[in-house]
Amino acid sequence: MMAHVSARAPRVAVAGLSARLLAQSAARAGLNVVALDIFGDRDTREHAGLWFDIGKPDGNGLSIDRARLYDALEHAARLPRMLGLIVTSGLEPLANELSRAPGVPRFIGNGAQALAVRDPRRFFALLDEAGIPHPEVSFAAPAAPAGPEGWLVKRPDGCGGTHVEWAGDVDRTVPRAYFQRLAQGRPMSALFVAAHREAVVIGFAEQLTVAAGRLPFVHAGSLGPAQLPADTAARVIAAIEAIVWKTDLTGLNSIDFLLDGDDFSVLEINARPSSTMALYETVWPDAWPRGLVGAHLDACLHGELPQVAQGCAAMTHPSPLFAGQRVVFAPTGFTVSREFSDACFADPACHDVPSPGARIEAGMPVCTMTFTAPAFAALRDAMEREHARLLQRIDTLSRS
Structure with a gap:
């Protein structure tokens, strides 16, 4: 409420x-x-x-x-x-x-500061200069003999994975697009807050994606806080600190990266608050009594950062609880009925609840479901179970 x-x-x-x-x-x-x-x-x-x-x-x-x-x-x-x-x-x-x-x-938040991380030429040059690993990037279409096989094309002004496609599936003259070689690893993110060229990491999360038509990596949710090997976490934190020092990012931001064993490679920076903030507000409510928006305002308006150990809030506020969120996409087009909307609104696991009469086409997001559990395995089981229950609710309580 x-x-x-x-x-x-x-x-x-x-x-x-x-x-x-x-x-x-x-x-x-x-x-x-x-x-x-x-x-x-x-x-x-x-x-x-x-x-x-x-x-x-x-x-x-x-x-x-x-x-x-x-x-x-x-x-x-x-x-x-x-x-x-x-x-x-x-x-x-x-x-x-x-x-x-x-x-x-x-x-x-980030105005002009965001340009340094939203412009791929500037951003990947910055990573190279700082010695921060990232997948191979090209600003020209991959050449023969391999051609676009194994390459992605990305638009820097997109979000949620809707800006990422297979290089062989698109017009190679897309303005401002760049090419990135597909790399191994588990998709991860770190939420951080920055001020005065310093940064504090709030926590790490595993990112969930689904394929949707020509889009291979559409954002579908996240799980966290994830535990990284101490040395890997320290190197990711050091990379974030180097980026913030060079760009003067402020407030809440997130970094997307791939985790392959103990190695990581940076994909991009989201220079604004990200959806993973919900995970940390859920598992650490006492740590963020004013919400993470409060931490964003403190950083942007007053230059104040949270007081944490070793540059990471997760190390200061360990939690026995894990949280997950999963976007539910419509399997078919339907119009939201009063019964469906009311059932979702009364369900504590449902967020982003559509109003009665809203038209949701196939493949569009219906709502976001959130869960907590004492372990990642239990969290994944709960997400699958609740996702199936929501799809059944769509089938029985809404009209095509």
Whole structure:
């Protein structure tokens, strides 16, 4: 349920393709929330005093409408006690622009700093200079005799794996795209908070992906906190510290990497709060009583970092509990019934709950399910069991 927030508390605007997670964390921090996203899910509105639809008016695709976004932000900027704007997935390409735009709330996060990690030429040159491992990268189409076999093509302005395709399946003249050789390893991430060129790692998580049509690695959830070998964790933390020193990233960010035994290779930086923050707020509620949005605000507005051991919050706050989240995708297109929406809204495992009447096409996200367990194996079992239960609910309580 929504935490009680004083009507006189400061406001914060949170925006992205889905703003639910940020809205929930900000409400936990005791803030009045203005949410801007394309879904308007029931639990987003539960945690936000105001919600603005920033999706395309025709509902075509999972994309943000620029005019609607700026109209909503200009409205939000006129509200009293507005601290500023925090963005998440989907608004990365506009971060620098939003940080400089007049008439919108103050940008709280990475504006120009994000350019150094969003531009692949600059980012991979930075990694090479710092001696940080990464899969082989090319800015030209892979040449014969192997050609595109075993290569991915990535767009730096995408998110959630929707920007990654097999190199042989796309037009090789995609603007600003780059090629990356497929590498071995388990997909992982580390959430960190940065300020004044220093960083603290919140924790490590295993990333879940699914294949969806031509997209081989669509984000489908995460498990954490994951335990890495001490030496490997220290080297990942050192890599993050080197990147932050060179880029001056601020606030919550995450790094995606592959873990192959004791070795790792960096894939990319997400220069904004990521969905894995929900894992750490779940397993360490006492460590983050103001939510991780509180840590983001402390870092961005006051230059303050959490006090932790060895540069990693997981080492300061060990937990016997593990958390997982899994995105449920629609097996077929359907319209959300009142019964389905109410059943999901009453289910403590369900988040991002769609409203009655919403149309969800095949392959689109339906909701996010969250779980806790004392071990990773039990967590995986619970996720499979609950995923099957949700699919059955779709089958029985919604209409095609």
